[in-house]
Amino acid sequence: MKFATFGRGGVHPDDRKGLSKDKKIEKLPFPDELIVSMSQHLGAPATPLKKKGDRVERGEVIGSASSYVSSPVHSPADGVVVDVRKVRVPSGAVADALVIKCDETQSDGFKEEFDWKKESPESLLETVKSLGIVGMGGATFPTAVKLSIPMGKKVDALIINGVECEPYLTSDYRLMMERPEEILEGIMAASRIISTSNIIIGIEANKMDAVELLSSLSEKKGYPIKVQPLKMKYPQGDEKQLIKAILNREVPSGKLPLDVGAVVCNIGTTYAIYEAVKFHKPLIERVCTVSGESVNEPKNVFAPIGTKFSDLIAYAGGAKDDLVSLIAGGPMMGFAVADPDTPMVKGSGGVLMLPKMLDDVSFPCVLCGKCVEHCPMGLMPNRMFRNIKYGNYQAAMDLGLMDCKECGCCAYTCPSHLPLVQGFKLGKKLGRMKK
Amino acid sequence: MMRVSSSPHIHGSLRTDKAMLFVIAALLPSALWGIWAFGIRALAVLLVSIASAVVVEYLLGLVSKEFTIRDWSAIVTGLLVGMNMPPSVPLFIPVIASAFAIAVVKWTFGGLGCNWMNPALAGRVFVFFSFSSEMSAFTLPRVFGVNAVASATPLSAMKTAATAGGIGRSTELLTLPVTDFALSLGDKLGISPYAVDAFFGNVGGCIGEVSSLLLLVGGIFLIATHIITWHIPVFYIGSFAILSWLFGGVPYGLGVFHGEILLPIFSGGLMLGAFFMATDWVTTPTTRNGQIIFAVGCGFFTFLIRYFGSLPEGVSLAIILMNIVSPTIERFVKVKPFGYVKSKKEAKA
Numbered sequence: 001m002k003f004a005t006f007g008r009g010g011v012h013p014d015d016r017k018g019l020s021k022d023k024k025i026e027k028l029p030f031p032d033e034l035i036v037s038m039s040q041h042l043g044a045p046a047t048p049l050k051k052k053g054d055r056v057e058r059g060e061v062i063g064s065a066s067s068y069v070s071s072p073v074h075s076p077a078d079g080v081v082v083d084v085r086k087v088r089v090p091s092g093a094v095a096d097a098l099v100i101k102c103d104e105t106q107s108d109g110f111k112e113e114f115d116w117k118k119e120s121p122e123s124l125l126e127t128v129k130s131l132g133i134v135g136m137g138g139a140t141f142p143t144a145v146k147l148s149i150p151m152g153k154k155v156d157a158l159i160i161n162g163v164e165c166e167p168y169l170t171s172d173y174r175l176m177m178e179r180p181e182e183i184l185e186g187i188m189a190a191s192r193i194i195s196t197s198n199i200i201i202g203i204e205a206n207k208m209d210a211v212e213l214l215s216s217l218s219e220k221k222g223y224p225i226k227v228q229p230l231k232m233k234y235p236q237g238d239e240k241q242l243i244k245a246i247l248n249r250e251v252p253s254g255k256l257p258l259d260v261g262a263v264v265c266n267i268g269t270t271y272a273i274y275e276a277v278k279f280h281k282p283l284i285e286r287v288c289t290v291s292g293e294s295v296n297e298p299k300n301v302f303a304p305i306g307t308k309f310s311d312l313i314a315y316a317g318g319a320k321d322d323l324v325s326l327i328a329g330g331p332m333m334g335f336a337v338a339d340p341d342t343p344m345v346k347g348s349g350g351v352l353m354l355p356k357m358l359d360d361v362s363f364p365c366v367l368c369g370k371c372v373e374h375c376p377m378g379l380m381p382n383r384m385f386r387n388i389k390y391g392n393y394q395a396a397m398d399l400g401l402m403d404c405k406e407c408g409c410c411a412y413t414c415p416s417h418l419p420l421v422q423g424f425k426l427g428k429k430l431g432r433m434k435k
Numbered sequence: 436m437m438r439v440s441s442s443p444h445i446h447g448s449l450r451t452d453k454a455m456l457f458v459i460a461a462l463l464p465s466a467l468w469g470i471w472a473f474g475i476r477a478l479a480v481l482l483v484s485i486a487s488a489v490v491v492e493y494l495l496g497l498v499s500k501e502f503t504i505r506d507w508s509a510i511v512t513g514l515l516v517g518m519n520m521p522p523s524v525p526l527f528i529p530v531i532a533s534a535f536a537i538a539v540v541k542w543t544f545g546g547l548g549c550n551w552m553n554p555a556l557a558g559r560v561f562v563f564f565s566f567s568s569e570m571s572a573f574t575l576p577r578v579f580g581v582n583a584v585a586s587a588t589p590l591s592a593m594k595t596a597a598t599a600g601g602i603g604r605s606t607e608l609l610t611l612p613v614t615d616f617a618l619s620l621g622d623k624l625g626i627s628p629y630a631v632d633a634f635f636g637n638v639g640g641c642i643g644e645v646s647s648l649l650l651l652v653g654g655i656f657l658i659a660t661h662i663i664t665w666h667i668p669v670f671y672i673g674s675f676a677i678l679s680w681l682f683g684g685v686p687y688g689l690g691v692f693h694g695e696i697l698l699p700i701f702s703g704g705l706m707l708g709a710f711f712m713a714t715d716w717v718t719t720p721t722t723r724n725g726q727i728i729f730a731v732g733c734g735f736f737t738f739l740i741r742y743f744g745s746l747p748e749g750v751s752l753a754i755i756l757m758n759i760v761s762p763t764i765e766r767f768v769k770v771k772p773f774g775y776v777k778s779k780k781e782a783k784a
Contacts, residue, residue: 013445148626167445240773253774254488327439331444357444363451363506364548369721370449373664378772380723400772408443415449416548422441 003205005231006141006244013167013234013332015206020170020291020298025178027302030102030314030435032076034281035087035343036062039095039291040132041140043069046095054081058107065129068234072132074282076304076348077102089345090328090335097343100306101109109281114276118126121193124277128193131282132346136268137161138329140347144271147193154378157198157263158191160201162210163230163237166330168329169350172267174300176203176210178272180217186274187265196265197224197237204230212332235407236334239264241376253403268349283346290316292353293325301348303344311353319353326353332408361382363416369408372419375404381410388423392429399429456664461653462514462711468649469642472576472723475641477732481517483526484696488513488533494543495542508547514537515555515634518643518707519751521573528566532558546587553760556708556751563751573639579612586639587611589629589702593746602688605629605698611638614677626697647701654710663714666723667730671709674734676700679742686742708750718758725761725768732757 009271039045046063048146056062056075063073083099104218116124129144148156163170176183191199203211208229230244235241240251243262249260268286275281284305291298296317305313309326315321327334328348344351371381379400387396402426411420439673442726470478492509496502503509515531519767536558541550559600574584587595596608606627613628615624621628635648657663676696683694695712699705702710713719713733720726740749 011447013447048657063727128462203463236560244773250774253772255774264528275736281710324438325440325444327444331442333442333443335443336437336439340437351443358446359450360448361452364546366451366548366716367719367721368716368725370720372721373723376773378775380721380770403772406442412443412445413447413449415451415454417450419441419442425441 001230003229004202004245005233006236007242008378009409010235011374011412012199013412015204016291017170017173019168019287019293020300021173021231021301023110023170023174025174025287025300025302027332028104028304028307028312030304031256031307031311032102033082033308034076034079034100034102034304034308035097035308036073036076036100037087037089037095037097037342037345039089039093039315040073040305040346041071041134041142041180042068044068045095046073048098050081050084050098052081052084055079056081056098058109058277058338059284067146068166069142069252071144072130072282074132074284074366076284076306078106079103080133082259084089088337088339088342089398090337090348092335099152101285108185108311110275110279112280113161113278114280117192117294121275124189124193125279127276128273131276131280132344133269133272133276133283135266136272136347136349137266138347138349139422140170140198140345143273146263146265148189148217148411149194149263153258153263153331154197155194155258155263156198156261158187158194158196159201159242159262160187160199160225160267160270161239161242161264161306162201162214162267163242164207165204165232165237166334166350167233168291168352169289169330171289171300171349172208173207175287176207176214176272180213181221182274184214184218184221184223185266185278186270186272188223189273189277190265190270195356196263199225200224200246201227202230202236203227204232204236206232209419216317235376235405235409238376238405238407240405244334252280252426253400268407272414279314286344286346288312288344289350291350292327292352294353294355296320303310305344305346307344308341309337309344312344313340313353314353320355322355323353324356325354327354331357332356332412333406361417362419365416365418370415370417372412374409374413376407376409377405379404384419384421385423385429388427393427393434396427397431401431405427413420437531446659449565449661452506455511457657457660457662458511458711459507460698461656462518462643463655464649465517465643465646465707466514468636468646469518469522472578472645473574473637473642474577477522478525478526478531479776480520480522480524480642482528484517484520484533485510486512487530488516488537491534491537492542495538499542499546500644501546503547506547509537512541512554512558514642515711516558519555519641519704521570521640522642523572523574526719528562528569531565532562534558550717551762552586552755553712553718556712556755556758559752560755571678575612575639576637576645578614578637583704585644588639588747589633590599591747597686597742604687604689605695627695629676629698630695630701633698639700641707644704644707645707650710652707654706656711657714663710664726666726667719668709670727671713671733672700672705672728673736674731675705678734678738682738683742699741703741704750705747708733708737710755711752713757714752718761720761720768722765722768722770725764726771728768729761732760748783
């Protein structure tokens with residue numbers, strides 16, 4: 001079997017997936033309270049439709065999409081809205097949220113099966129849109145927008161992202177191992193929407209069992225789905241790097257995968273698409289890896305959206321004493337959160353409890369060029385950082401600051417431990433303001 | 436309350452101060468060989484160089500209120516200065532060299548990361564031109580007898596032969612002492628016995644530069660630990676070797692394509708320079724292509740000075756010259772960002 005990868009840059013962090021790799025997905029019992037943010041996705045936040053005191057049913061729309069790049073939000077449980085307030089979501093942004101007190105007994109819905117193969121691509125797309133499916137790899141781009149191919153564009157490849165290159169995270173891996181048939185069916189539904197039969201699943205070499213399982217099952221079922229094993233390299237799970245690795249096409253700067261004829265979908269998303277088209281179930285729960293060196297029992301849990309991190313931690317046996325930081329997402333691109341009551345959103349693939357991982361030392365930049373060598377986007381982080389440090393945002397943007405996707409390869413390798421990614425996040429914000 | 440910081444939340448193992456320690460470790464085999472070969476005198480030179488570098492760094496720290504000794508860079512500079520000294524050098528010379536390296540070349544420009552030429556090399560070149568006779572007096576290593584006498588290095592002997600109008604290969608031109616081992620091995624492999632001695636370190640020269648073998652071991656260690664990449668050493672030594680082969684015979688009346696390769700590579704400071712000085716993070720370009728241009732430039736100037744200049748050795752000057760050019764290389768040699776192929780061409784069209 002030939003292993004593909006992208007050419008330039010990238011790093012090889014220790015994957016640490018062993019902590020939760022063999023833990024079966026467990027269903028989290030409904031917590032007492034859910035905090036459902038209206039900003040679950042990239043784009044405009046949803047508009048809340050319920051107010052304090054209203055009853056909600058599991059799967060009912062509680063927030064409506066407010067623009068084209070937006071997505072509706074559904075209630076993850078039966079219960080009562082006890083509060084509408086501002087909360088801080090994992091990314092650090094503040095958004096409106098409904099606090100739902102869950103009922104003791106929950107209805108057991110979404111059992112009725114629908115035959116999606118009889119539906120037209122347009123109505124499937126409408127289903128995906130109205131049920132609030134968004135990209136579950138972290139960026140949470142509304143899936144319906146991704147799957148609507150504008151006039152004049154041609155898509156000849158559907159790439160399924162099973163890379164999961166972030167260390168620790170195993171939620172996509174567990175889904176592939178435990179629900180392979182469902183995932184393949186979800187992929188077929190997605191391919192029907194964009195009408196392409198060139199479908200490739202990309203999976204890294206540390207998940208060879210998933211490669212074998214999916215490829216043999218796809219063959220058995222007669223699906224036109226190929227599985228492409230990939231060499232391990234971070235950030236291969238990024239759309240642009242994955243398209244480069246599998247199709248050897250470079251997405252031009254500032255453009256979308258559509259512009260090179262590809263659509264990329266994450267494994268978790270295909271599972272959500274499956275549930276949406278087969279059972280008309282909205283995206284109200286997802287698999288989340290609870291892992292890290294500072295948690296007692298690392299787990300993969302199927303949890304309702306809006307579950308507080310503290311509930312997940314309690315379910316995973318609580319945190320150890322050496323806990324220093326709580327990360328929403330993976331350790332390379334995830335967000336450190338201050339408050340353990342921060343709620344899960346649709347993009348939360350993992351919650352990590354880490355002991356002290358960074359030594360607080362820093363040296364001046366020694367121009368070693370490691371950041372240049374490892375930048376997958378071919379940028380010069382050292383020069384961009386220097387320009388940002390001295391307030392020269394325009395010069396940094398001329399060097400390609402806006403192409404930076406904050407993957408963290410530069411900061412990971414920097415021997416002087418400079419806060420490069422932090423600088424770029426700041427530089428982008430201030431640079432946009434100056435413009 | 437949890438600790439909040441920007442991503443990434445994990446970090447690779449590379450760290451500037453640890454990298455400095457690794458460089459010291461990689462230099463040690465060659466330095467120890469120098470001490471064994473040239474005796475206690477060589478040890479004294481090394482210690483004086485290191486001590487003066489550290490003391491100067493500390494004193495300047497008192498002025499700038501920034502104590503940077505803990506990053507180990509002063510010790511690396513001091514060690515490199517010492518390794519670039521002839522074993523019999525008067526002890527005040529390494530003191531001046533180290534002080535110049537730390538105070539003038541590094542500190543005045545802003546300390547670690549801001550110097551625009553390699554401090555150790557700048558220190559060596561400064562004292563080389565200030566005290567040229569002391570800096571050119573070499574002794575033979577211990578293998579040739581306890582009373583190791585003043586002697587020529589292979590490079591200076593070659594230079595003398597060239598100025599005298601000698602014609603022929605090094606084996607015909609030179610009358611340097613040779614070990615029996617080198618004679619038999621050179622005979623077996625069909626190469627110059629001088630090259631064999633230079634490879635194993637049985638020649639006169641600076642303390643740290645004589646054993647090409649041990650420098651190679653140290654260099655491979657640095658490559659294996661990802662502190663340097665293979666590009667600069669390979670392109671430096673490679674370009675120098677090709678130029679030597681092409682034109683190295685010309686000053687000896689042999690015409691093109693008849694130059695020697697092994698002896699020039701193994702003698703002088705080429706190995707030390709290519710693996711430890713030309714790969715200095717601070718004073719070399721950061722892009723891969725820039726590094727290759729830099730390395731080829733080093734090879735070219737080393738060749739030019741050694742064969743057509745008035746000095747026998749050109750490694751330190753060549754590297755310093757390219758250090759000066761390095762910011763210019765950095766300015767013009769850029770990397771092509773991901774996804775810039777079409778859009779740029781379209782914009783121009």
